[in-house]
Amino acid sequence: KLSKRLKLVASYIEEGVVFADIGSDHAYLPCYVCQRGTEVFAIAGEVSQGPYNSAAASVNHHNLSSQIEVRLGDGLEVLNENEVDQLVIAGMGGTLITSILKNGREKLGRTNRIITQPNVDERSVRKWFWMNNYHITHESIMEENGHIYEVIVADKGRDTEHVTDENLEKRLLFGPLFLKTKPTLFRQKWERQKEKRLRVISQLKKAKVQDQIKLEKIGTEIKWIEEVLHDEA
Ligand code: SAM
Numbered sequence: 001k002l003s004k005r006l007k008l009v010a011s012y013i014e015e016g017v018v019f020a021d022i023g024s025d026h027a028y029l030p031c032y033v034c035q036r037g038t039e040v041f042a043i044a045g046e047v048s049q050g051p052y053n054s055a056a057a058s059v060n061h062h063n064l065s066s067q068i069e070v071r072l073g074d075g076l077e078v079l080n081e082n083e084v085d086q087l088v089i090a091g092m093g094g095t096l097i098t099s100i101l102k103n104g105r106e107k108l109g110r111t112n113r114i115i116t117q118p119n120v121d122e123r124s125v126r127k128w129f130w131m132n133n134y135h136i137t138h139e140s141i142m143e144e145n146g147h148i149y150e151v152i153v154a155d156k157g158r159d160t161e162h163v164t165d166e167n168l169e170k171r172l173l174f175g176p177l178f179l180k181t182k183p184t185l186f187r188q189k190w191e192r193q194k195e196k197r198l199r200v201i202s203q204l205k206k207a208k209v210q211d212q213i214k215l216e217k218i219g220t221e222i223k224w225i226e227e228v229l230h231d232e233a
Helices: 004-010 028-036 049-061 094-103 122-131 165-174 176-181 184-206 212-230
Strands: 018-022 041-046 068-072 086-092 113-118 134-144 147-156
Touching (some): 004 134, 018 028, 028 041, 041 049, 049 068, 094 113, 113 122, 122 134, 134 184
Parallel strands (some): 018 041, 018 086
Antiparallel strands (some): 134 147
16 A cells, blocks of 8 residues: 555646656555556656666566556666656655756756655755746645655746745745645644754854854744744744
8 A cells, every 4th residue: 555655746646647756666656656547657767776676576566567667777867858747756865856856957858847755855856946947836744654744846937926035045945835835734844843953053052163154044044934933824
């Protein structure tokens, strides 16, 4: 049975598309999506032999080899140019997701939608979207087994909203759509993040030579978190 997290990710993949799931592990996600609809095709990419073998075994087990191709390789290197309409990268840190996107930028010619589920460092993914002409169209937050997960979906094209510098920094950190809706789990997440930053500050203040730049940066983020949490949605 597919996790609630991957079901949420799958809900953003449209019917009739060709999509890639990079870092597919057991290929649970493409198997689920291809069982749901016969008009969809998937490429499951894996960099490691073990997960690649598991993915190939799942595809065989479900008799889905006419709809899913499993490929071994690093990031988007397994794709041809202009091959996929949609791209999924889920279950890794945002920095790794960003480096996969950056290294494979030229493969995304016809990719209209990128669906990500960064475990940490969401900011880096949002920044890549901002710098690379994708705009965020959906942001979701959910909890499973005690973890909070964010799913960030971006479609090709510029954001039409006017964005100032400070505003941009907040949108990158918190998420432009979360800032509008502020769901309960989002508030919980940022309460915890605030506590975490307060602890970092008190650690930094104990150092002999204080890192003023870092202190200031974290101080500003705490101020922003308070602003975001205090005014009602
Ligand atoms: N996407 C699945 C999910 O969300 O449940 C699996 C996540 S699993 C934690 C991360 C997978 O990404 C691992 O199987 C790992 O081998 C793969 N991976 C890490 N870096 C990769 C890269 N540069 N290219 C392709 N796969 C990668």
